[in-house]
Amino acid sequence: MKLRYKIILFAIIPLLLSFAAIALAVFYQTNLLAQQQRNTVEQAYLASKETELKHYVNLGVAAISKLYNAQLQNAATQEEAKAILAKLDFGDDGYFYLYDMQGKNLMHPRQSDLVGKDLWNLTDPEGNFTIRKLIAKAKEGGGAVRYLWEKPSTHKVAPKLGYVVALERWGWVLGTGIYLDDVDNALNKIDAQNTRNSQSTMFWITSIAVISALLIAVSGMALNISESRIAEAKLKALAQSVVRSQEDERARLSRDLHDGISQLLVSIKLQIESGIAKLGLPKTDTESARLSFTRATSQLNEALGEVRRISHDLRPAMLDDLGLAVAFEHLAEEFMEDSGLPVHLQILGDISGLSDTSNTVLFRIAQEALTNIHKHARNASQVDIELSGDQRMVNLIIADNGAGFDVPGIASHPKHGIGLSNMRERLASVNGRLAVRSDAGGTQVSAQIPRSMQ
The missing domain is CATH 3.30.565.10 (Histidine kinase-like ATPase, C-terminal domain)
Incomplete structure (x- = not known):
C-alpha cells in the first residue's frame, strides 16, 4: 500500500473509532435517560392513581358511614350497605368490592359468580395469592396493592392497582381498583419514542461518520490527484530541463569543436601541406619548410589542449x-x-x-x-x-x-x-x-x- 493511502487510512480509522466511542456513549446515556424517564413517569402515574383510589375508597366509606356507625346493627343494615356500594362505580371498569377477613367474597358488582366463594387461596397467573395480599394490606391500616385481575370490559387478565381499607366493626375489607393497562400503553409509547429517538441519533452519528470518512477520502484523493499533477508537471519540467541541458551541452560541444579544434586542425592541415609543397620545390627552402612544420606542431599542441579542456568539462579526470x-x-x-x-x-x-x-x-x-x-x-x-x-x-x-x-x-x-x-x-x-x-x-x-x- 502506498504511503499516501496509509496516511488517509490512518486518518479515517481514528475518526471512525472516535465516532464509534461517541455512539456507544450516546447509546448508553440515551438508554439510561429513557429508563429514568420511564421510571419517573411510572411513579408519577402510580402516585396519581393511588391518590385517586384513596379518594374513591374514602367516598365509599362515606357513602355507608351512617349505616356503619348506626347503633342498630343487623344483617339488614349490612345488606343495605352492600347495595349502596354495588351501585357506586366510575367508568366501565371502576367498582367497589367486599371481602371478609377469611377471604370470602361478599360483594362484586361485575363478577357476581364470585359472591359467596372462598377466594383465600386464589392465585394470579404469576402464582401470587391475590386476596391474601389485599386482606394483609387492609389489616396493616389500608393502602395500595398491585396485582393481576380479569378486566370486565375485555375479559382479559390485566395489571391492576387496588386500594383497600378494613371495616373492622363488620370484619370487612372494602376495596376498589384501577386497571393499569392504559398506564402500560402510555409507558410503551414512551419506550417506543425513546427507541426511535435513539435510532435516529445513531443514524445521524453514523451518517456524519460516513460523510466525514468520505470527505477525508475524497480530500485525500483530490490531494493525491493534485500532487500527481504537480509531480507530473515537475517531471515534465525536469525532462524539458534535461533535454535543454543536453541540447545546450551539445551546442557548446559543437561550438568548441567547430570554432576551436576544427579550425586548428584545418590550419594544421594547411601548414603541413605548405611544408610538404615547399619540400617538393627544386630549390628547397628548408628553413621555410621547417617554419611551416613548427607552426603546425604549435597548433597541434593547442588542439590537444582544447581536447583536454573539453574532456575536462565533460568529465573531470582529476x-x-x-x-x-x-x-x-x-x-x-x-x-x-x-x-x-x-x-x-x-x-x-x-x-x-x-x-x-x-x-x-x-x-x-x-x-x-x-x-x-x-x-x-x-x-x-x-x-x-x-x-x-x-x-x-x-x-x-x-x-x-x-x-x-x-x-x-x-x-x-x-x-x-x-x-x-x-x-x-x-x-x-x-x-x-x-x-x-x-x-x-x-x-x-x-x-x-x-x-x-x-
Missing part, C-alpha cells in the same frame, strides 16, 4: 586520478583565470570516503555555482569556497559578496532558475540537501551529502 581536493583547487584556479576574481579555497576535515557519484555531484554543483557567480554576481569582488567533512556528512559552501538576487522569484520562474533546479536534482540523487541564501550583501550556496547514504 576526480578519478587525484581526488576531490585537487579537483577543487584546479577548478578555483581556472575560475580565477577566467573571471579575474580572487578565490579563497578552504578544505577542512575529512572529505574522503564519498562515492564517485557524490564527488561528481559536489564538483558539478561547484562548477554551476561559480558559473552563476561569473554571469550574474554583479559587483562581486571576492569568492569563498569551503569544503569540509565530519563523521556524518560532507559540506560545501560557496559564497560571494555580489548584489544578490531574489531566490523565491528565480526558483518559481519557468525560464530561470534552471541552475538551482539542476543543483537540487543532483543532490537529491545522492540524498543530499541544498540551501541558497541571497541578499544585498551577497549569495551563499550550501550543499550537504550524508556519509551514511554512501
Whole structure:
C-alpha cells in the first residue's frame, strides 16, 4: 500500500473509532435517560392513581358511614350497605368490592359468580395469592396493592392497582381498583419514542461518520490527484530541463569543436601541406619548410589542449586520478583565470570516503555555482569556497559578496532558475540537501551529502 493511502487510512480509522466511542456513549446515556424517564413517569402515574383510589375508597366509606356507625346493627343494615356500594362505580371498569377477613367474597358488582366463594387461596397467573395480599394490606391500616385481575370490559387478565381499607366493626375489607393497562400503553409509547429517538441519533452519528470518512477520502484523493499533477508537471519540467541541458551541452560541444579544434586542425592541415609543397620545390627552402612544420606542431599542441579542456568539462579526470581536493583547487584556479576574481579555497576535515557519484555531484554543483557567480554576481569582488567533512556528512559552501538576487522569484520562474533546479536534482540523487541564501550583501550556496547514504 502506498504511503499516501496509509496516511488517509490512518486518518479515517481514528475518526471512525472516535465516532464509534461517541455512539456507544450516546447509546448508553440515551438508554439510561429513557429508563429514568420511564421510571419517573411510572411513579408519577402510580402516585396519581393511588391518590385517586384513596379518594374513591374514602367516598365509599362515606357513602355507608351512617349505616356503619348506626347503633342498630343487623344483617339488614349490612345488606343495605352492600347495595349502596354495588351501585357506586366510575367508568366501565371502576367498582367497589367486599371481602371478609377469611377471604370470602361478599360483594362484586361485575363478577357476581364470585359472591359467596372462598377466594383465600386464589392465585394470579404469576402464582401470587391475590386476596391474601389485599386482606394483609387492609389489616396493616389500608393502602395500595398491585396485582393481576380479569378486566370486565375485555375479559382479559390485566395489571391492576387496588386500594383497600378494613371495616373492622363488620370484619370487612372494602376495596376498589384501577386497571393499569392504559398506564402500560402510555409507558410503551414512551419506550417506543425513546427507541426511535435513539435510532435516529445513531443514524445521524453514523451518517456524519460516513460523510466525514468520505470527505477525508475524497480530500485525500483530490490531494493525491493534485500532487500527481504537480509531480507530473515537475517531471515534465525536469525532462524539458534535461533535454535543454543536453541540447545546450551539445551546442557548446559543437561550438568548441567547430570554432576551436576544427579550425586548428584545418590550419594544421594547411601548414603541413605548405611544408610538404615547399619540400617538393627544386630549390628547397628548408628553413621555410621547417617554419611551416613548427607552426603546425604549435597548433597541434593547442588542439590537444582544447581536447583536454573539453574532456575536462565533460568529465573531470582529476576526480578519478587525484581526488576531490585537487579537483577543487584546479577548478578555483581556472575560475580565477577566467573571471579575474580572487578565490579563497578552504578544505577542512575529512572529505574522503564519498562515492564517485557524490564527488561528481559536489564538483558539478561547484562548477554551476561559480558559473552563476561569473554571469550574474554583479559587483562581486571576492569568492569563498569551503569544503569540509565530519563523521556524518560532507559540506560545501560557496559564497560571494555580489548584489544578490531574489531566490523565491528565480526558483518559481519557468525560464530561470534552471541552475538551482539542476543543483537540487543532483543532490537529491545522492540524498543530499541544498540551501541558497541571497541578499544585498551577497549569495551563499550550501550543499550537504550524508556519509551514511554512501
